[in-house]
Amino acid sequence: MNALLASASASASASASVASAATSGASGMTTSVWAQPFFHHALLAGTFIALAAGLVGYFLVLRAQVFTGDALSHVAFTGAMAALAGGYDLRLGLFVGCVLVALLLAGVGRRGKADDVVIGSAFAWVLGLGSFFLTLYTTSASGLGDGGAGTSVLFGSIFGLDGGQALVAVLVALAVAVAVLLIARPLLFATLDENVAAARGVPVKALGLGFLVLVGVTAGEATQAVGSLLLLGLLAAPAGAAVRLTDRPFHGLALAAGLAVGEMWAGLALSAWIPQCPPSFAVMAAATAVYAATWLRPRRASRSSLVVARG
Amino acid sequence: MNPVVAPTSQPSAPSASAASGASGASGAPAPVIGLRGAAVRVGGRTLWSGVDLDVRAGEFTAVLGPNGVGKSTLVKVLLGIVPAASGEIRVLDRRPGEAGSRVGYLPQRRSFDPDLRIRGIDVVRLGLDGDRWGVPLPFSRTRRDERERIAEVVELVGASAYAHRPIGQCSGGEQQRLLIAQALVRRPEVLLLDEPLDSLDLPNQSAVAALIGRICHQERVAVVMVAHDVNPILHHLDRVVYIAEGGAVSGTPDEVIDSDTLTRLYGTPVEVLRTRDGRLVVVGQPEAPAVHSDRHAG
Secondary structure (H helix, E strand, O other): OHHHHHHHHHHHHHHHHHHHHHHOOHHHHHHHHHHOHHHHHHHHHHHHHHHHHHHHHHHHHHOOOHHHHHHHHHHHHHHHHHHHHHOOOHHHHHHHHHHHHHHHHHHHOHHHOOOHHHHHHHHHHHHHHHHHHHHHHHHOOOOOOOOHHHHHHHHOOHHHOOHHHHHHHHHHHHHHHHHHHHHHHHHHHHHHOHHHHHHOOOOHHHHHHHHHHHHHHHHHHHHHHHOOOOHHHHHHHHHHHHHHHOOOHHHHHHHHHHHHHHHHHHHHHHHHHOOOOOHHHHHHHHHHHHHHHHHHOOOOHHHHHHHHHHO | OOOOOHHHHOOOOOOHHHHHOOOOOOOOOOOOEEEEEEEEEEOOEEEEEEEEEEEOOOOEEEEEOOOOOOHHHHHHHHHOOOOOOEEEEEEOOEOOOOOHHHEEEEOOOOOOOOOOOOEHHHHHHHHHHOOOOOOOOOOOOOHHHHHHHHHHHHHHOOOOOOOOOEHHHOOHHHHHHHHHHHHHOOOOOEEEEEOOOOOOOHHHHHHHHHHHHHHHHHOOOEEEEEOOOOHHHHHHOOEEEEEEOOEEEEEOHHHHOOHHHHHHHHOOOOEEEEOOOOOEEEEOOOOOHHHHHHHHHO
8 A cells, every 4th residue: 555655756856857857948958858867767677678579579489479468468567556556555466467367377278378369358348447447546545536547557657666666676677587598498499399299308398387477577577667568568579579670589589688788778767758648659760660660671692592592 | 411321331330231221130239228028007008018128229210100099108117207018128228217317318308498598508418417416517527528529519400500509499300400400419329309399480490300310320310200290201210100009010101101011001902002202192091180181182
């Protein structure tokens, strides 16, 4: 309850400070926003959240599980709303909800890969549940009529993080990043060549489950930065760009993480300069722009030589 | 593609008798794969029983039979994925599944997604270090050795020209060669292949069959290969296991793919015909859609 109020008020004060900075003139604006503690918290948390999202996203794209991430974005909203309605910190609901549903999807889907029908069915029901919890929360005494919490979960409130929340976000994201790097090679093997990997003693099923747990945690993290509606972009866009830019798996992994962090910085800087531009939008704009730019890149030379060789 | 017989005459093969002879047990090295009265049950149903088989180093063995008799299951038993219901099974003097990287495996598969942007050489590399945790470090000491070994095995399967292309853009035959390289990269003594010629066109079938025969005889790898059609591999084979009607016979191709032997195995009259170009056609075999095309051709 206290944490919730703190986060809600921090969010309010942060947006107020951005607004006041905006009205106080062009030269003063940039220095004041850049020097604000809320911006430092956002930069710190955003950097590590983006790092984790880039690494996890690369494998999501490679394993064709991007829509698992989409399902989790619905769950993130519902989990946060359920926690608020129950009077807990919304982050608790985020993480518990995302991880549980990631495990559920893995359990229902065959071989640690959730299939389309399962995810599709989960979508609508979960989102409806979220709107139920939101109503429960806003109409209850504990809610104090704070309908803004729903919006901040849906669209993110990275400028609303206080020092403690930023620290937790950094630690969780760091743990996710280390875990992804630790399982990267066997996970790649299991992704590309499941049967051979299993015959080689790679715990294919456990890796699939463990990876989905990491996806769940990352979805909870990314919701704080860009919101549950937009987290899919942070997971998929940098990784999708990396897959298009290199055909070496570990270069791709590093590139996905690097692009995600760079796009997070660009987005935060953009929204600091232009106060009308919310950070979630700015980060997504940067991510989408980079992904779109990879399509402008000319075809690889190897591709043309392939055509010649076949012709 | 041509000389499969040549390697056995080279001095690099110290025990040429093992490659050629299956009959003389004395003096021959111990078999790398041995089955004695092996049987397997899947879902309460006995797929096959009483299978005896010895495969020695450098021998090319094919597992033949109609669809659904449990040919792939035999490979899975040798891998230790499916337990045997009875009988004794030894792979490299251990129980199945315990020989680790000394056994290479190429499962039955569909091809890679054309959009998969991972180089062939990276897929080969996973055969070497894919089961290790962490990420490859750029300046590790073993990195150069590993790179040399990968280049060597890619050269062995003749895939150097396209190993650096995304594997999704390689043809079926090219992908199959790269996957054989992946299975060979840790120098296995036993190579288990499940229908590696499936879904390849005829020229690629014979080319990949010749490649497997060459690897088998030159590198002294014991190969057990599940096959749909014996003809593309017939000239490279040393032994055949023919599974049908819950039983099996094993021996040289001439002994097994024979009218009398198969008639005894199936329990109904079966005739093996040899066409002018040396292809074998099995006629009268029950529930065998596999040979329909051959029957029309013959």
